[in-house]
Amino acid sequence: MKAVAEFKIHYVQMLDPSGQPVADLPAFAHSRDELVKMYRMMVLARTFDTKAVNLQRTGKLGTYPSCLGHEATHVGAGAALRPEDSFAPVYREIGTQYWRGVRMVETLTYWGGDERGNDFSGPKHDFPWSVPIASQTLHAAGAAMAFKIRREPRCALAYVGDGGTSEGAFYEAINLAGARKLPVVFLVVNNRWAISVPIEQQTACATLAQKAIAAGIPGVQVDGNDIIAVRDTLEQALARGRRGEGPTVVEALTYRLSDHTTADDATRYRQEAEVKAAWKIEPLIRTRAFMAATIGWTDADEQLLKTECAQQVEAAVQEFLAMPKQSSDSMFDYVFANQPVRLTVQKALARRYSGKGSH
Amino acid sequence: MKAVAEFKIHYVQMLDPSGQPVADLPAFAHSRDELVKMYRMMVLARTFDTKAVNLQRTGKLGTYPSCLGHEATHVGAGAALRPEDSFAPVYREIGTQYWRGVRMVETLTYWGGDERGNDFSGPKHDFPWSVPIASQTLHAAGAAMAFKIRREPRCALAYVGDGGTSEGAFYEAINLAGARKLPVVFLVVNNRWAISVPIEQQTACATLAQKAIAAGIPGVQVDGNDIIAVRDTLEQALARGRRGEGPTVVEALTYRLSDHTTADDATRYRQEAEVKAAWKIEPLIRTRAFMAATIGWTDADEQLLKTECAQQVEAAVQEFLAMPKQSSDSMFDYVFANQPVRLTVQKALARRYSGKGSH
Amino acid sequence: MAQITMIEAITMAHAWELEHDPSVVLLGEDIGINGGVFRATAGLQQRFGSERVQDTPLAEGMIAGMCVGMAAQGLKPVAEIQFMGFIYPAIDQIVNHMSRMRNRTRGRMSCPVVIRTPHGGGIRSPEHHSESVEALFAHIPGIRVVCPSTPARAYGLLLAAIRDPDPVLFLEPVRIYRYAKQEVANDGKALPLDVCFLLREGTDVTIVTWGAMTVETLKAATQLAAEGISAEVIDLATISPIDSEAILESVARTGRLVIVHEAARNCGVGAEIAAIVAEQGLYDLQAPIQRVTGYDTVMPYFKLEHDYLPSVARIVDAVHATFVD
Amino acid sequence: MAQITMIEAITMAHAWELEHDPSVVLLGEDIGINGGVFRATAGLQQRFGSERVQDTPLAEGMIAGMCVGMAAQGLKPVAEIQFMGFIYPAIDQIVNHMSRMRNRTRGRMSCPVVIRTPHGGGIRSPEHHSESVEALFAHIPGIRVVCPSTPARAYGLLLAAIRDPDPVLFLEPVRIYRYAKQEVANDGKALPLDVCFLLREGTDVTIVTWGAMTVETLKAATQLAAEGISAEVIDLATISPIDSEAILESVARTGRLVIVHEAARNCGVGAEIAAIVAEQGLYDLQAPIQRVTGYDTVMPYFKLEHDYLPSVARIVDAVHATFVD
Ligand SMILES: Cc1ncc(C[n+]2csc(CCOP(=O)(O)OP(=O)(O)O)c2C)c(N)n1
Ligand SMILES: Cc1ncc(C[n+]2csc(CCOP(=O)(O)OP(=O)(O)O)c2C)c(N)n1
Ligand SMILES: [Mg+2]
Ligand SMILES: [Mg+2]
Secondary structure, three states, X not given: OEEEEEEEEEEEOOEOOOOOEOOOOOHHHHOHHHHHHHHHHHHHHHHHHHHHHHHHHOOOOOOOOOOXXXXXXXXXXXXXXXXXXXXXXXXXXXXXXXXXXXXXXXXXHHHOOOHHHHOOOOOOOOOOOOOOOOHHHHHHHHHXXXXXXXXXXXXXXXXXXXXXXXXXXXXXXXXXXXXXXXXXXXXXXXXXXXXXXXXXXXXXXXXXXXXXXXXXXXXXXXXXXXXXXXXXXXXXXXXXXXXXXXXXXXXXXXOOOOOOOOOXXXXXXXXXXXXXHHHHOXXXXXXXXXXXXXHOXXXXXXXXXXXXHHHHHHHHHHHHHOOOOOOHXXXXXXXXXXXXXXXXXXXXXXXXXXXXXXX | OEEEEEEEEEEEOOEOOXXXXXXXXXXXXXXXXXXXXXXXXXXXXXXXXXXXXXXXXXXXXXXXXXXXXXXXXXXXXXXXXXXXXXXXXOOOOHHHHHHHOOOHHHHHHHHOOOHHXXXXXXXXXXXXOOXXXXXXXXXXXXXXXXXXXXXXXXXXXXXXEOHHHHOHHHHHHHHHHHHXXXXXXXXXXXXXXXXXXXXXXXXXXXXXXXXXXXXXXXXXXXXXXXXXXXXXXXXXXXXXXXOOOOOEEEEEEOXXXXXXXXXXXXHHOOOHHHHHHXXXXXXXXXXXXXXXXXXXXXXXXXXXXXXXXXXXXXXXXXXXXXXXXXOHHHHOOOOOOOOOHHHHHHHHHHHHHOOOOOO | OOEEOHHHHHHHXXXXXXXXXXXXXXXXXXXXXXOOOOOOOOOXXXXXXXXXXXXXXXXXXXXXXXXXXXXXXXXXXXXXXXXXXXXXXXXXHHHHOHHHHHHHOOOOOOOOOEEEEEEOOOOOOOOOOOXXXXXXXXXXXXOEEEOOOOHXXXXXXXXXXXXXXXXXXXXXXXHHOOOOOEEOOOOOOOOOOOOXXXXXXXXXEEEEEOOOHHHHHHHHHHHHHHOOOOEEEEEOOEEEOOOHHHHHHHHHXXXXXXXXXXXXXXXXXXXXXXXXXXXXXXXXXXXXXXXEEEOOOOOOOHHHHXXXXXXXXXXXXXXXXXXXX | OOEEOHHHHHHHHHHHHHHHOOOEEEEEOOOOOOOOOOOOOOOHHHHHHHHHEEEOOOOHHHHHHHHHHHHHOOOEEEXXXXXXXXXXXXXXXXXXXXXXXXXXXXXOOOOOOEEEEEEOOOOOOOXXXXXXXXXXXXXXXXXXXXXXXXXXXXXXXXXXXXXXXXXXXXXXXXXXXXOOOEEOOOOOOOOOOOOOEXXXXXXXXXXXXXXXXXXXXXXXXXXXXXXXXXXXEEEOOEEEOOOHHHHHHHHHHHOOEEEEEEEEOOOOHHHHXXXXXXXXXXXXXXXXXXXXXXXXXXXXXXXXXXXXXXOHHHHHHHHHHHHHO
């Protein structure tokens, strides 16, 4: 039998779990500023995350999906993107958003049950959070189509989870992107779990990067706990897109150290030992070790950073708690630009009952 | 960079376009009975097809999708299936159906605008025609799940077109089948066109067999105009399924020699030269040449076969034309097993107006 | 007999049917070891194994399409869609295949499938988690739509749905999953489909509702009774096909009709009920029909969800309005 | 000014807008060199290039999702779904994103998208090619549903739909794509959305309909006129939001209401119209409302489609019924 097509999936790692370089490092990994900026954002994301989980526990937030363990992937992607690129998140990627200018108070507003949290003060061309799994991959492809038609050197980036790669929308997006050579990168965050379903139950694939082969586009696997590798891989993929060379699927291997969301209890379905092992390879430890070794990052630096992050988070929380609720009018005012009579009538009705709750 | 996964797609051909063997042939290719049976079915399908197109032209049928050029794939698959397997067609695969016992009058009934054409007298466990592209791939996977749960050594087979591989449902089906190791084969008929959209516009993939890689399952490409190769490849894939070894994607490379359907005019979008070239490699010529060389198939045999087929088709047409229309009751009687009052009332109403048309 | 919640009654019905009918297979996202995000299938995989109670990959269209294939080959799949806002990818299979397989094949094949999904809001859920789009499915021929309002009705109607030879969309009102406990006998007895339930007899006005809104409606009825207005409360239960006879009969007695539902008003199921009465019971009406519904807006994210959901006050005012005009 | 068919008017509107608004991009299956299976985009790819008029791979969910992304980044996508029976895979994107992007982002992003699709049956099409499920979309907040009934209205309403800052589902009644020619000025003038059109004035009964059913309804009105019954015929045109003021005003004058549509009756748009009148115009009604609709069955395969479609006779009888009761 004649082989008519051959494929290989490569794996990229630059820092091993202990922070030792295992490959030639890109320029930014030699820059103190860049390293500190990235590390800072990872610590900020983790600080915020802990706080948000607590706010949920005390009833100040609704269900909240933690980003614990995903910081290298999220911040690495943020650092790789240019401001003019467009970014389509799922629901955990605060590390990317904060890099791009979304404010923490907006995250709190959103998970506090208020649409204003999707009205980012930061990058106006970034997509809002997207709860319906995998749907956002098509939005990024659509954005890429807009860039391509307008001949803009911009690239779109969509996140999708390991679970999300089972949804048809994901394949439709990568196939279209391949067929039309769109400037878009699909970042598959393989954190091994989709709520209670482990990756082995989700697919028979050895890697999720190989899903790219079904679209005839490049797929690459990267250590998602290694921010150097993530950023470098994505910078290359995004640059390819901006140069008109087409889409890429990047699979970032990481681990969801938290429950799925605050509404979930992962002890029901996964082994303590697995989580423990994952804590050994988590992203912050190795980045810090690498910084200690290469730029002399000290405990004092660390302490200062943590204090700063805590203060920033606390300020955001205060701003959030002081925010007045939207009025019932806000239900009606953004349904259409040109409001039909029917909605104007209902708006008046809603005002009459507003605040009276359902009882 | 470390390669973490490697894949190859193989191509299977046994008879070249002139009918010369180019590989070791399986046992059935040495059996006169089997060869004649397969060839007979291909000729029957083509005879029926020509007749059906004519019936449409004279208003006796509605839109009809020709199978011209697909006969080796369709009949080869029919021959590979066992009666107890379950088969999910799209809309062209009469060659498979007739092998399994569907009657020609049923095809005419269906394309004549009558649901009774889906009530096959033949294999009761085969799925009806499926117009919504790619949706049937999930039905086959569901059937396979039923076989697996009941520990039955049966396999399901779903067809899907090259265009159909762009629908999310297809990927969802192959991914699920891989993840649960289901006894199902997905037969992708790559006839190079999805109505007016050529395969190059549909996907950036070099082969459609490689879509299997996204499901972590085997994919193989076969010359779809070579009935020996198709049958042999499918027999192996189906046997794998029945043995509990999981699903396979088989891509059959063929060509749609006809318009998409009788409602289409392919001269609007494709080159005469391409069609001419495809006629040179179509399936009947090479099978006949092979039979002439190996079992002494003569012009007289050919003539006799053609006459027989024409007679059989004509008998089916007569039966079809003599069939009384369903009554308006039939609109209501199969909506639910337990008819709600509302439908009983409407059924009486419909009877009152039945036959009065819309004017 | 223990007092149980609706969610427990649902688990109990599943268990009964898994035990008594070997062709019943449960499938859905996280329904296995996790027991479903609302715990509707808690313990069932442990008890019946991972083939009878299957976790699926994350794809709702796939779940529905698999159900079609499994059902056509003799199984009775009971699928969970994690939230109603995620049922949309499954609509193609539901409309184009599941609900018309019997019709398309003249009865050769059929789809005895149940699709269960949480329905409605009011529990501070994330975006897209509070949908109540029963009207979309009520418009589709060939599928029943059912929504229970108590633990006992959840038990009996779910059994009926699983046993029904045709597809049923089974909507589970999240707001009352754990709202009130009730004694429910685990006797395998199904309740009838296609008929509504009289929750409270009355003489002055008929209020038709279903699912979680029965709670506010019954509260409103109590409040109205205190003012001397006797409200009859009907739980639609089977949303499609509608038991129009019962509604018409009630309106014939009371002369007034108020319909309460959580879904958006425009082309909601309330419209169909109003239309039926405007066609077949017009002369019984002593006042214009009133609908108390969600607004024609996106269900707001949870800070405002109680400004969206019909309230007791709105129901009471709507009943009052039928006495003013 | 040439006499043109509806399908030609649609092509003309597309061409006008492609020429005058560089952000307009057409996409769909077979809309390029093939010009669409009904020829709605004939010649447009040749004229505007394959980026402005794009063939897509075969995936409706993809088409809708791409539209969301393109629109959110400033384009105005006009997508064709080849037949309405194939719109189901697109519903997730339409409901969960397209129709609520403005609301979800408090206006930061929006989706000025038009989704065009053939609507209804009556032309001997294969299975799944004759759907008229406008009610599903009418129930969804944040998207308009529009259906023209003549070449001129198709031209003017399609322009309006493309220019509207929010998503519009544009339903094209296949039965009348080439039914009658009309002079249509290619002047780029849009018709208003959200209002209905008075097709025929009358005093005795109001008949509300849309799309292809306007043909049978106008025939019925002519027949009724011969008997001395003066029927007012209203073309809904914008199916959602409904112009209830116009309908209520008409019923206030005529005292009778008949609604005609091709879609299944249960929870069809006719129910909403009936409900509006039963709420706000009850005292104007001199007789029960009548709905003349498709049955609550799957649209039959074409041998029986004319037994399913509302006929002139059924409409006439329904009007008569409003005089009997
Ligand atoms: C279409 C859809 N189906 C189901 C859900 C419910 N749900 C939310 S998150 C989730 C699992 C997602 O897993 P994965 O894609 O791996 O992302 P992760 O949560 O691990 O980041 C599910 C099933 C949803 N949000 N959308
Ligand atoms: C979901 C869906 N979308 C669109 C169509 C309309 N349509 C019918 S056949 C076809 C092309 C199918 O091409 P392919 O899958 O290659 O099969 P082929 O006709 O070549 O056998 C299209 C777009 C459909 N039937 N179903
Ligand atoms: Mg995951
Ligand atoms: Mg094809």
